[in-house]
Amino acid sequence: MALIVQKYGGTSVGTVERIMAVAGRVKRWREQGHQVVVVVSAMSGETDRLVGLAREIQPLPEPRELDVLLSTGEQVTIALLSMALQAQDCPARSYTGAQVHILTDSAHNKARIRDIDGARVRADLDAGRVVVVAGFQGIDEQGDITTLGRGGSDTSAVAITAALKADECQIYTDVDGVYTTDPRVEPKARKLDRITFEEMLEMASLGSKVLQIRSVEFAGKYRVPLRVLSSFEEGEGTLITFEENAVEDAQISGIAFSRDEAKLTVLGVPDQPGVASRILGPIADANIEVDMIVQNIAAHEATTDFTFTVHRNEYERALDILRRTATELGAREVLGDTRIVKISLVGVGMRSHAGIASRMFASLAKEGINIRMISTSEIKISVVVDEKYLELGVRTLHDAFGLERAEVA
Amino acid sequence: MALIVQKYGGTSVGTVERIMAVAGRVKRWREQGHQVVVVVSAMSGETDRLVGLAREIQPLPEPRELDVLLSTGEQVTIALLSMALQAQDCPARSYTGAQVHILTDSAHNKARIRDIDGARVRADLDAGRVVVVAGFQGIDEQGDITTLGRGGSDTSAVAITAALKADECQIYTDVDGVYTTDPRVEPKARKLDRITFEEMLEMASLGSKVLQIRSVEFAGKYRVPLRVLSSFEEGEGTLITFEENAVEDAQISGIAFSRDEAKLTVLGVPDQPGVASRILGPIADANIEVDMIVQNIAAHEATTDFTFTVHRNEYERALDILRRTATELGAREVLGDTRIVKISLVGVGMRSHAGIASRMFASLAKEGINIRMISTSEIKISVVVDEKYLELGVRTLHDAFGLERAEVA
Numbered sequence: 001m002a003l004i005v006q007k008y009g010g011t012s013v014g015t016v017e018r019i020m021a022v023a024g025r026v027k028r029w030r031e032q033g034h035q036v037v038v039v040v041s042a043m044s045g046e047t048d049r050l051v052g053l054a055r056e057i058q059p060l061p062e063p064r065e066l067d068v069l070l071s072t073g074e075q076v077t078i079a080l081l082s083m084a085l086q087a088q089d090c091p092a093r094s095y096t097g098a099q100v101h102i103l104t105d106s107a108h109n110k111a112r113i114r115d116i117d118g119a120r121v122r123a124d125l126d127a128g129r130v131v132v133v134a135g136f137q138g139i140d141e142q143g144d145i146t147t148l149g150r151g152g153s154d155t156s157a158v159a160i161t162a163a164l165k166a167d168e169c170q171i172y173t174d175v176d177g178v179y180t181t182d183p184r185v186e187p188k189a190r191k192l193d194r195i196t197f198e199e200m201l202e203m204a205s206l207g208s209k210v211l212q213i214r215s216v217e218f219a220g221k222y223r224v225p226l227r228v229l230s231s232f233e234e235g236e237g238t239l240i241t242f243e244e245n246a247v248e249d250a251q252i253s254g255i256a257f258s259r260d261e262a263k264l265t266v267l268g269v270p271d272q273p274g275v276a277s278r279i280l281g282p283i284a285d286a287n288i289e290v291d292m293i294v295q296n297i298a299a300h301e302a303t304t305d306f307t308f309t310v311h312r313n314e315y316e317r318a319l320d321i322l323r324r325t326a327t328e329l330g331a332r333e334v335l336g337d338t339r340i341v342k343i344s345l346v347g348v349g350m351r352s353h354a355g356i357a358s359r360m361f362a363s364l365a366k367e368g369i370n371i372r373m374i375s376t377s378e379i380k381i382s383v384v385v386d387e388k389y390l391e392l393g394v395r396t397l398h399d400a401f402g403l404e405r406a407e408v409a
Numbered sequence: 410m411a412l413i414v415q416k417y418g419g420t421s422v423g424t425v426e427r428i429m430a431v432a433g434r435v436k437r438w439r440e441q442g443h444q445v446v447v448v449v450s451a452m453s454g455e456t457d458r459l460v461g462l463a464r465e466i467q468p469l470p471e472p473r474e475l476d477v478l479l480s481t482g483e484q485v486t487i488a489l490l491s492m493a494l495q496a497q498d499c500p501a502r503s504y505t506g507a508q509v510h511i512l513t514d515s516a517h518n519k520a521r522i523r524d525i526d527g528a529r530v531r532a533d534l535d536a537g538r539v540v541v542v543a544g545f546q547g548i549d550e551q552g553d554i555t556t557l558g559r560g561g562s563d564t565s566a567v568a569i570t571a572a573l574k575a576d577e578c579q580i581y582t583d584v585d586g587v588y589t590t591d592p593r594v595e596p597k598a599r600k601l602d603r604i605t606f607e608e609m610l611e612m613a614s615l616g617s618k619v620l621q622i623r624s625v626e627f628a629g630k631y632r633v634p635l636r637v638l639s640s641f642e643e644g645e646g647t648l649i650t651f652e653e654n655a656v657e658d659a660q661i662s663g664i665a666f667s668r669d670e671a672k673l674t675v676l677g678v679p680d681q682p683g684v685a686s687r688i689l690g691p692i693a694d695a696n697i698e699v700d701m702i703v704q705n706i707a708a709h710e711a712t713t714d715f716t717f718t719v720h721r722n723e724y725e726r727a728l729d730i731l732r733r734t735a736t737e738l739g740a741r742e743v744l745g746d747t748r749i750v751k752i753s754l755v756g757v758g759m760r761s762h763a764g765i766a767s768r769m770f771a772s773l774a775k776e777g778i779n780i781r782m783i784s785t786s787e788i789k790i791s792v793v794v795d796e797k798y799l800e801l802g803v804r805t806l807h808d809a810f811g812l813e814r815a816e817v818a
Contacts (some may be wrong), residue, residue: 016465050485056425057492065495068503069488072481076459079478083466086474094477098507099552120552143508 002167007157010044012231023084039157042073063108074134092130097137104138111146116163154215162222176230177238180403181255188404202346251349262315268332271304292375344382363400411576416566419453421640432493448566451482472517483543501539506546513547520555525572563624571631585639586647589812590664597813611755660758671724677741680713701784753791772809
């Protein structure tokens with residue numbers, strides 16, 4: 001018998017029929033002898049409907065009141081799912097975030113969980129009940145309702161798993177697991193049975209939208225075993241583990257990519273100590289996040305070229321700021337490009353395998369794909385290429401590293 | 410400066426535009442120097458929508474979970490109204506029933522308020538904020554969400570008025586006050602400036618739907634001054650007072666009526682001690698409420714005729730039970746009639762004025778209206794007449810007691 005925390009997102013509970021289906025799935029786990037805590041999101045569309053009502057009143061609604069409003073979405077789902085379980089003769093009881101004391105800080109709309117009191121949940125589990133908890137929400141020390149921000153239900157599930165010392169946190173989504181890359185780009189993409197936390201973090205931060213990155217970080221911090229599964233199909237999903245992949249052939253777990261990139265370059269900056277911080281300081285002050293950073297000594301000596309990437313939404317703002325900085329620094333020219341993408345190889349295996357980077361660059365070169373920027377970390381190599389090469393680049397690398405082949409034990 | 414509790418029902422907050430209008434009204438009270446607590450219901454239609462979702466899952470949803478579900482309705486309204494106040498530069502803060510500790514018993518769907526902790530509300534008022542509280546809901550000693558049943562927001566408002574020792578509880582509705590009778594039946598019906606609590610209780614219990622009877626009882630118990638006003642028009646409304654009406658001419662305050670009546674009669678019951686309880690006992694055991702009761706000695710000596718009224722919805726069940734009882738008692742015959750109505754004169758003035766009853770009976774007789782049953786209390790005389798005489802009866806009495814004339818000081 002295991003204690004399992006399951007999380008179902010908005011699509012999985014989007015209609016009364018789907019809520020009944022979730023109840024059936026939960027009931028089967030319980031009938032196999034497991035104790036089950038279920039964390040749910042608002043029914044799909046409900047959060048948008050509520051935000052719409054608020055925006056009719058105030059373009060920027062007061063954060064405290066927005067949380068009071070939005071938290072009703074999950075509260076509706078917990079009540080309906082508990083009824084659906086009871087209708088299938090499965091004892092169940094619902095709790096809001098406040099009722100199980102999901103204590104957060106007071107950062108409304110993006111609160112962080114500090115503590116959870118699991119006593120009430122444990123009492124219900126011991127009494128044979130399924131416990132249904134509202135995700136995404138908590139309560140601060142003043143007793144005010146808080147929310148964790150979009151996707152926060154994953155974080156709630158992980159936090160509850162940690163607080164209860166449960167055996168596994170199962171995240172049910174509309175995909176059946178984590179893939180070597182996006183199957184819409186590479187039809188030969190293969191579902192992974194397991195992936196390490198570090199790899200999952202890189203995949204999530206690179207735009208693989210299966211899990212919210214905060215929940216993965218949180219799970220890593222508290223060493224909570226996570227599993228991603230489909231709400232709609234049977235299957236084992238993908239287990240996110242703390243053990244490194246023991247499989248020889250698997251130097252690379254997957255290929256992530258992001259279309260949301262934009263690149264900015266300052267050419268001919270007089271090269272003095274502190275030039276990088278003088279360029280990036282004003283960008284950071286404007287709350288613009290910088291991703292990749294590359295600095296080259298330019299052809300003309302005593303000057304340097306400086307390139308970095310930002311989210312495409314921030315491009316115009318960043319360009320404005322950079323032009324002003326460039327003038328101050330006496331730089332020659334500012335260039336920008338929004339028609340670029342980032343492709344990344346991710347895998348803990350590359351730690352112990354040399355030659356990954358060169359194989360990557362060679363495969364891309366063979367297809368005539370020009371690399372604009374390179375950045376590496378211990379388990380990731382990212383390249384920036386022209387937007388038009390996204391699909392070709394992903395497929396080329398997927399093939400070059402043999403990702404379509406099943407792992408061999 | 411006064412401390413005022415205002416309650417707005419579902420129609421008054423039924424759309425974003427109406428919520429903005431309510432905010433404007435609240436703001437004007439505050440600008441006049443008053444402290445204001447606002448109690449709101451769910452937006453009209455929302456409770457029905459939620460009940461509909463629950464019924465799709467379970468025909469009889471579990472009461473605890475139904476309360477978790479329904480309480481979201483008011484929670485949405487408090488957030489939106491607080492935003493609307495803030496959008497109009499009026500500081501405001503919302504609270505759920507749980508957050509201001511509206512402690513109730515655990516009778517889900519029909520809980521009764523036991524206590525309210527006004528400390529948090531008082532602190533906000535002292536800080537210059539309007540406080541917006543969710544009506545209809547509370548929390549029991551286990552921390553479970555409860556609701557007070559339909560119309561419970563009135564009761565919430567009265568309870569909060571009592572807890573805060575506020576100066577007045579204003580109930581905003583879609584009518585502009587309490588009338589001498591239903592203006593749809595008697596166009597000459599006149600709005601009353603004031604009415605006593607006892608009269609209001611009788612009016613409410615007789616089907617005048619302006620206020621929920623429980624809230625009137627509650628207000629009477631805690632001596633909370635209530636005022637009924639329109640959400641849509643300006644005006645003083647009707648004040649419900651503890652002082653008896655000092656105006657000479659006003660023996661009668663109003664005429665209430667009810668179409669929901671049904672009459673049952675047992676003829677020729679052998680007259681023995683305890684016969685009334687033997688007839689009504691099985692009716693009470695079936696949880697059927699009996700309203701008027703009349704017993705006559707029948708023409709045949711040693712037998713009695715026994716008549717009582719029930720709600721029309723309970724008629725068939727009551728008739729079944731009564732037939733069985735009649736057989737056991739050896740009664741001659743059971744008769745029933747659902748085509749009857751009850752018309753009542755209500756007024757504290759009748760205590761000190763003789764001749765009210767005879768004037769009432771004479772006026773009805775003059776119009777050829779046959780009285781089937783009579784029942785009296787200290788401030789009310791009720792008659793049962795054929796359904797077809799409802800309008801004629803109400804108008805005749807309204808005229809006979811001069812109710813269309815304004816009260817003279």
